[in-house]
Amino acid sequence: MDKKIGVCYKCRNMYNNAINEFFCPNCEPEMTEKIEAINKYTEAHTDVTIEEIAQEFEMEQELVKKLQSKRIIKIHCKMCGEIIQAGVLCDKCKAKAIVKLSSIKYEKQPLPEVKAKMHFVNSDKKHGRLSGE
Numbered sequence: 001m002d003k004k005i006g007v008c009y010k011c012r013n014m015y016n017n018a019i020n021e022f023f024c025p026n027c028e029p030e031m032t033e034k035i036e037a038i039n040k041y042t043e044a045h046t047d048v049t050i051e052e053i054a055q056e057f058e059m060e061q062e063l064v065k066k067l068q069s070k071r072i073i074k075i076h077c078k079m080c081g082e083i084i085q086a087g088v089l090c091d092k093c094k095a096k097a098i099v100k101l102s103s104i105k106y107e108k109q110p111l112p113e114v115k116a117k118m119h120f121v122n123s124d125k126k127h128g129r130l131s132g133e
């Protein structure tokens with residue numbers, strides 16, 4: 001009794017998913033062909049969006065996202081080209097982008113308090129040296 005019942009990603013019919021994890025036997029040949037074509041397309045156009053894929057290949061955006069999260073449809077990071085499971089950037093590039101943004105913000109801020117403190121520390125040091133000699 002290890003028959004597995006799955007719901008087809010495409011037509012949402014129930015089927016025995018022992019052979020194919022995602023599509024029923026009716027949809028499987030068509031979808032396999034489509035996914036192959038999509039992966040060729042995303043490899044050639046790494047900056048393609050889910051909306052564009054859905055339009056180009058006549059698929060629902062939700063289905064594209066679902067298949068992306070299972071790494072069946074391969075969508076690439078916009079910055080480094082790594083395959084990602086959601087969004088437009090991989091985790092590494094996301095972290096880099098955040099650092100870049102926050103460093104820009106930091107540079108724009110004037111730093112009068114820090115300068116004043118440094119001056120104080122400097123004169124203190126000189127004073128300390130003098131009294132030490």
Ligand SMILES: [Zn+2]
Nearest residue numbers: 008011024027
């Ligand atoms: Zn189906």
Ligand SMILES: [Zn+2]
Nearest residue numbers: 077080090093
């Ligand atoms: Zn990346």
